[in-house]
Amino acid sequence: MNRRVIFVFAALGGVLLCLPSIANNYVLSVATLFLFFAYTGQAWNIMTGFAGQLSLGHSLYLGIGGYASAALYFHFGIGPWAGLWLSIVLCGLVGSVVGALAFRYGISGVYFTLLTIAFAEFTRIGFDHWDWLGGSGGLFLKVTRRDQIDLLNLRGTPAMFYYVILALAATALALSAWLLRSRAGYYWQAIRENEEAAQALGINTFRWKMLAVVTSAAMTSLAGVFSAFYYNNLFPEQIFSINRSIETILGPIIGGIGTLIGPILGAALLTLLADGVTELVAALGWEVAGVKQLIYGVILFAVVTLLPHGVWPVLARKLKVSR
Amino acid sequence: MSVLLDVQGVSKSFRGLRAVGNVSFEVEEGAIVALIGPNGAGKTTIFNMVAGALRPDDGEILFAGKPIGGLRPDQVCALGIGRTFQIVKPFAGLSVLDNVIVGALRCCARVDEARAFASTIVDKLGLGSKRAFPVSSLTLPDRKKLEVARALATRPKLLLLDEVMAGLRSLECDQLIAFLQEINQRDGVTILLIEHVMRAVMALAHKVIVLHHGEMIAQGSPAQVILDPAVLECYLGEETLL
Numbered sequence: 238m239n240r241r242v243i244f245v246f247a248a249l250g251g252v253l254l255c256l257p258s259i260a261n262n263y264v265l266s267v268a269t270l271f272l273f274f275a276y277t278g279q280a281w282n283i284m285t286g287f288a289g290q291l292s293l294g295h296s297l298y299l300g301i302g303g304y305a306s307a308a309l310y311f312h313f314g315i316g317p318w319a320g321l322w323l324s325i326v327l328c329g330l331v332g333s334v335v336g337a338l339a340f341r342y343g344i345s346g347v348y349f350t351l352l353t354i355a356f357a358e359f360t361r362i363g364f365d366h367w368d369w370l371g372g373s374g375g376l377f378l379k380v381t382r383r384d385q386i387d388l389l390n391l392r393g394t395p396a397m398f399y400y401v402i403l404a405l406a407a408t409a410l411a412l413s414a415w416l417l418r419s420r421a422g423y424y425w426q427a428i429r430e431n432e433e434a435a436q437a438l439g440i441n442t443f444r445w446k447m448l449a450v451v452t453s454a455a456m457t458s459l460a461g462v463f464s465a466f467y468y469n470n471l472f473p474e475q476i477f478s479i480n481r482s483i484e485t486i487l488g489p490i491i492g493g494i495g496t497l498i499g500p501i502l503g504a505a506l507l508t509l510l511a512d513g514v515t516e517l518v519a520a521l522g523w524e525v526a527g528v529k530q531l532i533y534g535v536i537l538f539a540v541v542t543l544l545p546h547g548v549w550p551v552l553a554r555k556l557k558v559s560r
Numbered sequence: 561m562s563v564l565l566d567v568q569g570v571s572k573s574f575r576g577l578r579a580v581g582n583v584s585f586e587v588e589e590g591a592i593v594a595l596i597g598p599n600g601a602g603k604t605t606i607f608n609m610v611a612g613a614l615r616p617d618d619g620e621i622l623f624a625g626k627p628i629g630g631l632r633p634d635q636v637c638a639l640g641i642g643r644t645f646q647i648v649k650p651f652a653g654l655s656v657l658d659n660v661i662v663g664a665l666r667c668c669a670r671v672d673e674a675r676a677f678a679s680t681i682v683d684k685l686g687l688g689s690k691r692a693f694p695v696s697s698l699t700l701p702d703r704k705k706l707e708v709a710r711a712l713a714t715r716p717k718l719l720l721l722d723e724v725m726a727g728l729r730s731l732e733c734d735q736l737i738a739f740l741q742e743i744n745q746r747d748g749v750t751i752l753l754i755e756h757v758m759r760a761v762m763a764l765a766h767k768v769i770v771l772h773h774g775e776m777i778a779q780g781s782p783a784q785v786i787l788d789p790a791v792l793e794c795y796l797g798e799e800t801l802l
Contacts, residue, residue: 420665427662430651437611437645439637439666439714495653 242556253403257396265395269467271508272402277460278488278500279409284453285486286495287413287422288446289429291346294335294353295457296481297360298328302458303465303476304364307376310390310466312369317391317462324458331356332454336447345432354479361477375472378465391466398467405459406501413497416452425449429495457485491540493547502549510536563622564589564718564750565610570619570629572605579605580774582619587718592744592751594761594782597771598794603754604646606771607720610752611643612636623718637666642716644707646723646754650695657682657691659706663713678713684739685709701728705736712743719743721753725760737763758786770794 256268277295285291305327306320335356339349365373386393391401416422424445427435436442465471475481492503514532518524544551565587572580580602587593595603608614610621612633621629628636637643642663651659660678661671668674682691685705690698698706704724711719721740725733737760743749755761761768761782768785770778772794778785785791 418671420671423658423662423665423671426654426658427651430653431649433613433633434645434649434651434710435662436633437613437637437643437649438663438710439634440662441632441634 239557242558257399262395265399267508267512269395269399269402271504272399272406273460273463274484274488274504274508275501276402276406276409276463277457277485278492278504279406279413280453280456280460281485282489282494282496282500283413283416283425283456284449286489286499287417287429288425288449290446290449291350292353292450292453293350293479293482293486294355294357295453295485296477296479297331297335297353297357298454298457299461299464299481299485300357300360300364300471300473300476301331302328302461303471304370304376304461305458306462307378307465307471308370311376311378316389317466318389321459321462324462325455328454328458328461329451332450333447335454336450340443340446354482357477357479357482361473364473364477371471373473375470378469380469398463402463402467405463409456410497410501412456417497421445421448426495487537489547491537491547493549496547496549496553498553499547499549502552503547506548562589563587564591564624565752566620566622566625567606567610568620568622570606570609570616570621572602572609572614572617578774580609580771583771583774583776584619585769585776585779587750587752588767589717589750590744590748591766592740592753592764594765594768595752595754595771596756596758596761596768596785600773601771602774603771604722605774607643607722607752607754610636611641611720637714637716640715640717641720642711642714642718643720644704644711644722644724648700648703648707650698650703650706652695655692655694656687656698656706659695660709660713663710666714674713678709681709681713686735701732704728708736712749716749718750718752721751721755723754723756725755725757728757730759733757733760736760740764762786 257265260268281292281295302324305324306317309315309320309323310317335353338344339352344352364370370376384394386397388397424435424440427438427440428442428445432442461476464476487507488503489500490503491506492501493499511533514529518529540548563586567583567585569582569584570580571582583606595606597603605614609616609629612628612631612635615630619629620627623639623641626639628639651662657678660682661674664674664678665671668677679691682688685708687702687705687709690702695703695706704727708721708724725736728736740751741764744751753764765782767779768782769776770785770791777790777794778788
């Protein structure tokens, strides 16, 4: 990596660290959303980008993670820092059930993907009818004063939430980088590229695929916890919906699946794009229903068609850094 | 010499089609044994059963006295059997060196150890100048060598080579023969190879096993086998094999 690139990255990191003191609440909320997708994208990337197991049901882990911590807080007053462990364990367990079912019975490729969708869908339907958690009417967390920080209960200002998700996204980046250079990273990529050859080299592919799914699920659960306490409400229709799963994977797809920086870059581009399109439509006075989504869709289509491996691999080549 | 691999009366059918029928042979520790025969003779099927990719219908496979028939490929590898694939299966998105590191991680506890070990193997196979290349840029002969490098990186006691000479120019072929002899003699790696390139078979093999229609029709030293009437018969009645 050359010095200029390190400087750019350091500058970007510095801007992110200082952002709450220089930006207004609107910019901060956009940045929070960007970091949220950067985090979930990285979590998904471990399972799909590194290990090659395509999940289209990551809303499952967002939802279970969110509901577990929210329920502990709502019913028993147990704060999220204790509750997140329940979220992690539950999502790890659910992930291992999905993984074990699929990998034990040789469900792979698109059928594995269908299984991940199915789990998210029937969990959504189950939560719709679970009255203890509010059912389809939703679960609402007590909103407290927005100007005081109660870090213990994750109640507070937008800046507090911003720093929490910034820390999560940075930790996910460090974890991904470490995993990719470790035995797990080599084994996952080998499994992704050719499972039969990986097995012939002594890799217990079942065990390593399970590790990928459980790691990814556990990481995603924290995004669910964040989401629950940031928005103060949870609806099965929203948090378990396939739209959430698709939002999760768009960042890595645009940025570059299986790369370290891809999910973060993708999340940044998508967040900027969404807001940019909104501004554009308003400026041009094209306030027709659906036009925003149409422009957004066409741009996504163009990116995916022109850069099928994502933006980061191309950019990395230009900057002469490793992917 | 003790017997390292003992194949006892192994059979395998695919939907009623008998690919391998009641084949028995032994591979002595430290030997180089060649498995030859016309296309469809069942050579690769036997490899797949030894390597754990296929479960034998019948019979027993012993490795160092331990039954291995029906174990998973990774378990077989962990016992010390490395294999290459006839149709190469590289990790296409990874570099040459990273491909070999994946194999080296079987024995090396740390990634940097694996990298150093993989590096020496890549050098020995003449892929050193291409270590950072993505596999997708390699020619087929180089991919064959990569298969050997990757399998060897798992530090096998027994190396199964499935037609690694195919497509190599004669100079490259001689280099690979010399390399295989070296790892056999110096490192004591036992080798079982499937090979159509008779030059390699004659140069390497201590023993040759001939299969035809899934059955063993001859075994012996290379010089004996190529004069065997049954072997000549199965190779379309050719007068000589060489």
